[in-house]
Amino acid sequence: MSDLISKSRLTHIQRLEAEAIHIMREVVAESDNPVMLYSVGKDSAVMLHLARKAFYPSPPPFPLLHVDTTWKFQDMYALRNKMAEESGMELLVYQNPEAAERGINPFDHGALHTDMWKTEGLKQALDKYGFDAAFGGARRDEEKSRAKERIFSFRTASHGWDPKNQRPELWNLYNARKNKGESIRVFPISNWTELDIWQYIHLNDVPIVPLYFADERPTYEWEGGLFMADDIPRLEKVLGYRPEITMKSVRFRTLGCFPLTGAVESTAKTLPEVIQETLLTTTSERQGRVIDKDAGGAGMEVKKQQGYF
Amino acid sequence: MTDQITKEEPVYVTEALIAEDIDAYLDQHQHKTMLRFITCGSVDDGKSTLIGRLLYDSKMIFEDQLAALETDSKKVGTQGQEIDFALLVDGLAAEREQGITIDVAYRFFNTEKRKFIVADCPGHEQYTRNMVTGASTADLAVILIDARKGVLVQTRRHSYLCHLIGIKNIVLAVNKMDLVDYDHAVFDAIVKDYAEFARSIGIESFTAMPISGFKGDNITTLSANTPWYKGPTLVEHLETVEVLSSVDADKAFRMPVQWVNRPNLDFRGFSGLIATGSVKPGDAVRVLPSGKTSTVTRVVTLDGDLDEAVAGQSVTVCFADEIDCSRGDVIATADNPPQAADQFEATLVWLNDEAMHVGRAYWLKLGTQTVSVTVQQPKYVVNVNTMEQLAAKTLDLNAIGVAELTTDRAIVFEPYADSRTLGGFILIDKITNATVAAGMLNFSLRRSQNVHWQALDVSREAHAALKNQRPAVLWFTGLSGSGKSTIANLVEKKLHALGKHTFLLDGDNVRHGLNKDLGFTEADRIENIRRVGEVSKLMTDAGLIVLTAFISPFRAEREMVRAMLPQGEFVEVFIDTPLEEAERRDVKGLYKKARSGQLKNFTGIDSPYEAPEQPEVRVDTTRETPEDAAERIVNLLLGAK
Numbered sequence: 001m002s003d004l005i006s007k008s009r010l011t012h013i014q015r016l017e018a019e020a021i022h023i024m025r026e027v028v029a030e031s032d033n034p035v036m037l038y039s040v041g042k043d044s045a046v047m048l049h050l051a052r053k054a055f056y057p058s059p060p061p062f063p064l065l066h067v068d069t070t071w072k073f074q075d076m077y078a079l080r081n082k083m084a085e086e087s088g089m090e091l092l093v094y095q096n097p098e099a100a101e102r103g104i105n106p107f108d109h110g111a112l113h114t115d116m117w118k119t120e121g122l123k124q125a126l127d128k129y130g131f132d133a134a135f136g137g138a139r140r141d142e143e144k145s146r147a148k149e150r151i152f153s154f155r156t157a158s159h160g161w162d163p164k165n166q167r168p169e170l171w172n173l174y175n176a177r178k179n180k181g182e183s184i185r186v187f188p189i190s191n192w193t194e195l196d197i198w199q200y201i202h203l204n205d206v207p208i209v210p211l212y213f214a215d216e217r218p219t220y221e222w223e224g225g226l227f228m229a230d231d232i233p234r235l236e237k238v239l240g241y242r243p244e245i246t247m248k249s250v251r252f253r254t255l256g257c258f259p260l261t262g263a264v265e266s267t268a269k270t271l272p273e274v275i276q277e278t279l280l281t282t283t284s285e286r287q288g289r290v291i292d293k294d295a296g297g298a299g300m301e302v303k304k305q306q307g308y309f
Numbered sequence: 310m311t312d313q314i315t316k317e318e319p320v321y322v323t324e325a326l327i328a329e330d331i332d333a334y335l336d337q338h339q340h341k342t343m344l345r346f347i348t349c350g351s352v353d354d355g356k357s358t359l360i361g362r363l364l365y366d367s368k369m370i371f372e373d374q375l376a377a378l379e380t381d382s383k384k385v386g387t388q389g390q391e392i393d394f395a396l397l398v399d400g401l402a403a404e405r406e407q408g409i410t411i412d413v414a415y416r417f418f419n420t421e422k423r424k425f426i427v428a429d430c431p432g433h434e435q436y437t438r439n440m441v442t443g444a445s446t447a448d449l450a451v452i453l454i455d456a457r458k459g460v461l462v463q464t465r466r467h468s469y470l471c472h473l474i475g476i477k478n479i480v481l482a483v484n485k486m487d488l489v490d491y492d493h494a495v496f497d498a499i500v501k502d503y504a505e506f507a508r509s510i511g512i513e514s515f516t517a518m519p520i521s522g523f524k525g526d527n528i529t530t531l532s533a534n535t536p537w538y539k540g541p542t543l544v545e546h547l548e549t550v551e552v553l554s555s556v557d558a559d560k561a562f563r564m565p566v567q568w569v570n571r572p573n574l575d576f577r578g579f580s581g582l583i584a585t586g587s588v589k590p591g592d593a594v595r596v597l598p599s600g601k602t603s604t605v606t607r608v609v610t611l612d613g614d615l616d617e618a619v620a621g622q623s624v625t626v627c628f629a630d631e632i633d634c635s636r637g638d639v640i641a642t643a644d645n646p647p648q649a650a651d652q653f654e655a656t657l658v659w660l661n662d663e664a665m666h667v668g669r670a671y672w673l674k675l676g677t678q679t680v681s682v683t684v685q686q687p688k689y690v691v692n693v694n695t696m697e698q699l700a701a702k703t704l705d706l707n708a709i710g711v712a713e714l715t716t717d718r719a720i721v722f723e724p725y726a727d728s729r730t731l732g733g734f735i736l737i738d739k740i741t742n743a744t745v746a747a748g749m750l751n752f753s754l755r756r757s758q759n760v761h762w763q764a765l766d767v768s769r770e771a772h773a774a775l776k777n778q779r780p781a782v783l784w785f786t787g788l789s790g791s792g793k794s795t796i797a798n799l800v801e802k803k804l805h806a807l808g809k810h811t812f813l814l815d816g817d818n819v820r821h822g823l824n825k826d827l828g829f830t831e832a833d834r835i836e837n838i839r840r841v842g843e844v845s846k847l848m849t850d851a852g853l854i855v856l857t858a859f860i861s862p863f864r865a866e867r868e869m870v871r872a873m874l875p876q877g878e879f880v881e882v883f884i885d886t887p888l889e890e891a892e893r894r895d896v897k898g899l900y901k902k903a904r905s906g907q908l909k910n911f912t913g914i915d916s917p918y919e920a921p922e923q924p925e926v927r928v929d930t931t932r933e934t935p936e937d938a939a940e941r942i943v944n945l946l947l948g949a950k
Contacts, residue, residue: 011340021623056610057578058570058572191426196424
């Protein structure tokens with residue numbers, strides 16, 4: 001009897017996993033053309049792992065979509081290709097042709113870089129393939145406006161988000177019915193915290209990009225931040241000079257475009273050490289990223305209304 | 310004060326353990342259970358402050374966020390120079406400007422024993438829907454009371470809603486004790502007052518505690534300010550109450566099927582989230598509503614097959630036999646399965662700005678089943694402030710009422726009191742796709758179990774074959790005076806001349822007999838069309854070609870009739886005459902009456918007409934004569950055969 005009682009007490013990780021799987025299956029059952037947005041970060045890694053669990057022994061019945069900016073770390077491209085192959089899923093890579101043509105880059109174009117490659121790129125990719133539901137790895141603990149976003153979050157035909165007009169979500173009943181032109185962004189790991197993500201990666205041996213672990217890497221300083229020189233010739237070409245490169249033991253708390261993602265000096269080489277460092281740190285996760293700071297406190301809310309994921 | 314708060318040590322995160330033995334910490338964290346709770350109270354009750362305090366104490370606020378908080382507190386805060394914890398919690402820009410919480414926000418924190426998800430809900434009456442949403446996933450509710458004010462109307466409302474949604478663990482947090490000098494007598498009086506009320510609405514038990522969210526009394530440690538209170542602290546209590554999923558695990562096995570897993574011919578599994586009970590290989594199960602039985606052979610996951618799975622887990626099960634089972638079915642323990650029915654009494658919470666349309670068909674989603682449903686006029690609505698039961702014709706935004714509903718086919722269910730999954734449902738508007746209501750099934754109505762379909766030997770096909778025609782409904786819709794009756798009449802004459810068996814149902818004529826009890830309110834118009842739809846269906850069963858001429862202003866009801874008939878038998882004919890033209894003709898003098906106010910609810914004047922989006926036939930009477938239109942419709946109907 002005591003055995004039965006202990007079994008009925010699911011841990012929080014088990015409950016979060018079951019919830020995410022339930023959400024993914026609902027989307028597959030109720031939408032016509034779903035896709036999983038895959039950014040190769042740790043949240044994407046967990047989401048992909050959950051998808052493989054949800055449909056096992058079938059491969060997840062939707063493709064992976066990587067909205068590429070061409071400025072990601074080399075290690076990210078490597079893991080992306082490996083995971084697509086391992087999971088048996090189709091990998092779609094989309095690069096906004098207009099951004100490529102205009103040579104949009106993080107150094108010369110600042111906010112426009114994110115807008116053109118990511119926001120516009122995502123919209124173009126979703127329109128091109130006609131996806132009506134897109135899984136995203138956003139979490140409610142990341143940022144204030146996310147805390148109020150539904151798990152099934154509707155976007156207008158022009159991909160806008162209307163926070164005042166969200167559908168109520170009761171129990172675990174999701175209304176996936178769309179009006180013409182609307183699409184849904186679905187966030188299966190909404191209720192996970194950063195610690196939960198790390199714990200899950202730890203428990204399930206989820207493959208992640210090695211950049212999350214500390215190592216000696218070539219770094220340079222730019223506008224007061226510490227960055228990794230992932231592609232020195234390209235950096236030199238865009239900057240017009242060769243930045244001063246210093247080898248340092250660094251790692252990354254979050255991964256994006258390498259010129260926009262701040263490195264932190266660290267010696268954490270194992271997952272428990274990374275988790276330890278994360279828990280003892282006193283700055284929040286997104287601080288290393290430049291994107292949230294635009295437009296003051298409401299930065300993300302404004303970006304989302306414009307169609308950013 | 311600001312300095313004092315920032316330097317205070319976080320209370321629950323065992324920082325020492327993290328620093329010294331991260332593996333031990335991870336092991337501890339891995340085995341935590343999860344509690345979801347809701348906090349109820351208005352901004353004035355210090356709700357956001359309490360949540361801010363819980364996040365702060367569990368170190369869920371980082372230094373940079375704290376710095377931003379300090380700046381914001383001075384700029385827009387309501388606590389003078391002190392930290393306004395509420396700003397941490399009130400997220401959307403519009404809310405920060407207005408200083409109120411208007412939506413459900415979810416917050417997270419950990420203690421050594423549990424992970425917590427807090428649904429932070431607004432307290433005002435106009436946000437009842439948000440509170441019900443937050444409560445629907447909660448194991449526990451914290452009801453905040455301002456010690457200076459005692460039990461208020463809103464306390465009663467919040468308690469009633471939590472009880473309605475089935476939350477068994479209720480905490481009465483008497484907040485702001487610091488502002489009443491931690492007076493024991495004040496606390497006791499409030500608890501006594503609340504106990505009386507709680508009993509009156511059926512709350513069996515609750516836990517009361519004196520706290521101060523702002524000062525931190527009795528939140529994580531027992532406060533020296535309240536020596537007369539022996540505990541537990543709020544956090545201790547949250548860490549130890551039993552969560553819903555472990556209660557559900559002891560019930561009979563039920564799993565709604567979400568998805569059939571069929572990667573190849575050798576594997577066929579059924580995926581779902583276990584609602585109640587547990588399942589293991591060898592268990593005898595029954596698939597509802599078919600009633601077919603089989604035995605579970607495997608419980609499959611990516612991490613290997615399980616010996617047993619329990620409520621709250623997402624799994625895939627395989628059967629020993631190839632029996633029919635698909636999305637919407639429920640797999641249950643063979644000897645104690647749930648029932649199926651199509652008529653129920655339910656409690657509804659209306660969530661939409663547009664009021665309920667009595668008799669209109671909505672989608673009902675319950676578990677993984679989605680069916681068409683119509684709702685009767687409410688038996689009563691509840692005044693959420695006084696708990697009085699009042700008569701009502703419909704349900705408006707935030708209204709809570711009890712009504713009977715009828716689904717178009719039987720659904721597998723359990724009373725909500727027994728299962729949130731098989732008793733809780735949402736209603737979806739068929740046109741706008743909005744989630745318009747949340748509902749809880751109370752019980753099925755006996756009569757639905759006693760009325761059965763009688764199998765008839767002469768089928769509808771046989772009726773039609775004898776007449777040598779294919780039955781159809783030509784549904785003429787358009788404004789009053791648009792020419793519906795004129796054209797329908799011409800079409801019937803032509804069909805009759807061609808030897809077809811037809812019947813024309815005219816709006817005015819039907820209202821002299823079958824529908825003479827109905828007026829022109831929205832509910833009556835819906836019922837009018839429903840009856841005409843049913844009569845048309847019977848006539849097509851008899852093999853007839855039916856022509857109907859009704860204004861039928863609402864898209865939803867026309868779609869309802871379309872759904873009653875086999876694919877292709879419903880032909881929507883939109884007589885598209887502009888309002889100005891119809892009013893100019895004014896054959897019956899009705900527009901004149903409506904304009905002068907003698908006639909109420911007149912379509913096009915003070916009642917809307919929703920034009921068809923994709924009618925099978927559209928007739929523009931300003932460009933086509935009735936004769937030409939009739940000819941075209943006849944050709945289309947007969948040519949298509």
